[in-house]
Amino acid sequence: MIDIAIIGAGPAGMSAAIYARRAGLSVTVFEGEMCGGQMAYTPEVENYPGFAHISGAELSFSMRHQMVSLGAELVEVPVTAVTAKGGYSVTAGGEVYTAKALIVANGAKRRKLGIPGEDAYGGRGVSYCAVCDGMFFKGKTVAVVGGGNTALEDALYLAGICEKVYLIHRRDTFRAQQLFVDKVQAAENIEILYSTVPTEVRGEARVNALCVQGADGERVLDVAAVFVAVGLSPENEMFAGLVELADGYIRAGDDTHTSRAGVFAAGDTRTKTLRQIITAAADGAMAATEAEKYVRTV
Ligand SMILES: Cc1cc2nc3c(=O)[nH]c(=O)nc-3n(C[C@H](O)[C@H](O)[C@H](O)COP(=O)(O)OP(=O)(O)OC[C@H]3O[C@@H](n4cnc5c(N)ncnc54)[C@H](O)[C@@H]3O)c2cc1C
CATH class of the missing domain: 3.50.50.60 (FAD/NAD(P)-binding domain)
Structure with a gap:
């Protein structure tokens, strides 16, 4: 015993x-x-x-x-x-x-988005850990979904490796420490899409696009990976x-x-x-x- x-x-x-x-x-x-x-x-x-x-x-x-x-x-x-x-x-x-x-x-555990393509491309471009998988997408364009500390940290980490990072957040302001907000806003290769939600992950053998819905309509972002950082469950x-x-x-x-x-x-x-x-x-x-x-x- x-x-x-x-x-x-x-x-x-x-x-x-x-x-x-x-x-x-x-x-x-x-x-x-x-x-x-x-x-x-x-x-x-x-x-x-x-x-x-x-x-x-x-x-x-x-x-x-x-x-x-x-x-x-x-x-x-x-x-x-x-x-x-x-x-x-x-x-x-x-x-x-x-x-x-x-x-x-x-x-x-990290929470999922629950959108089409997320599970199908798990391990083939959809990731829940930027620091684990970021290097696989060196020099590529990727997306990070989320608006808290983890999402912003992930975006900053990936901005140091990838050519461009889309940061997709469903609200018009972040729920993160001001230090991280200032850094993502200042980063030249991070494009922030506020009031925008992801709707579908697309690809062939691997992820090649993320569809998003914003106030101005739908956009299809050409990305090699989608990093999900929307909290814990x-x-x-x-x-x-x-x-x-x-x-x-x-x-x-x-x-x-x-x-x-x-x-x-x-x-x-x-x-x-x-x-x-x-x-x-x-x-x-x-x-x-x-x-x-x-x-x-x-
Ligand atoms: C990307 C990221 C960045 C973060 N940055 C910071 C930071 O800068 N500063 C900070 O203070 N906090 C940070 N956090 C939060 C911090 O890491 C967590 O709050 C902390 O790790 C929680 O510790 P825990 O021991 O409760 O749980 P966890 O760290 O989640 O550990 C739980 C462990 O239990 C194991 N486990 C689960 N189920 C079972 C089972 N059935 N059998 C056996 N083992 C099991 C898991 O494998 C895991 O290893 C960050 C979190 C993330 C995701």
């Missing part, structure tokens, strides 16, 4: 593992894709205290190293089921692990019978307690107003501390 099972090795899960190991508890962390989560895909992090500039990949690697050095067991397969029976049973890679307490730190169906959800997020306050004793929710997966690396890491610390108190009582 493990003391704490942690689902997800983003900043929330890794911070929880570090705190739990330092409290002397046995910890198994399950990670289905890549340690670091969304952070690993962030080109440059400039708001994590202590680092004026650090790549998300480097920060992820440091956290992973710290977590594993402290003795957390890392199981790099996705969790496919969780049940509450004599503790919490976690199924991953065909094995069942049982823990006294569970910390859910599974983050959130939680993936908590697996936990629906276990804990209370709200709009798909796990209902939990800053103390990370869920509706079920022994289950804690940390990071982007829980109901909260600011989803960032530092708030995810803070949640992880809190969840491990609360889980420790719980484990000592069972």
Whole structure:
């Protein structure tokens, strides 16, 4: 019986593992894709205290190293089921692990546009990660869809690689930090299409156009790629019978307690107003501390 099972090795899960190991508890962390989560895909992090500039990949690697050095067991397969029976049973890679307490730190996934062609051209020009796929479109014209910090960061990143970037936003003002707004407005190779929505991704073997609808009518943009940056959605169906959800997020306050004793929710997966690396890491610390108190009582 493990003391704490942690689902997800983003900043929330890794911070929880570090705190739990330092409290002397046995910890198994399950990670289905890549340690670091969304952070690993962030080109440059400039708001994590202590680092004026650090790549998300480097920060992820440091956290992973710290977590594993402290003795957390890392199981790099996705969790496919969780049940509450004599503790919490976690199924991953065909094995069942049982823990006294569970910390859910599974983050959130990028939201889709839901337009024709998006799924058909997934991996063939439609991307949800500029920093992962941008280099494939070096010197080409691409589109970024969205109007928040991530979309603007992606547009700026791609402007450094691609010939031209269309930035397509459905409103007439951005919902992003002014610093990013100023930079995209000043960039010579970013064309901003305000009050415009994408309607269809077109192509042959790969993407070659994005149809958009603006106030002045429809346009067909010749692009080699469409980068989608329209926000996040939680993936908590697996936990629906276990804990209370709200709009798909796990209902939990800053103390990370869920509706079920022994289950804690940390990071982007829980109901909260600011989803960032530092708030995810803070949640992880809190969840491990609360889980420790719980484990000592069972
Ligand atoms: C492009 C981009 C840029 C960003 N820039 C910044 C920034 O500059 N500064 C900042 O503070 N924040 C930034 N953020 C936000 C920040 O990255 C997130 O708020 C933070 O990573 C959330 O951490 P988390 O641990 O809660 O979740 P995540 O980072 O989403 O990690 C969750 C982990 O859980 C894993 N997982 C999910 N389901 C399962 C399962 N069933 N089994 C096993 N593992 C599972 C996932 O694979 C993932 O690794 C950015 C986000 C994006 C997408």
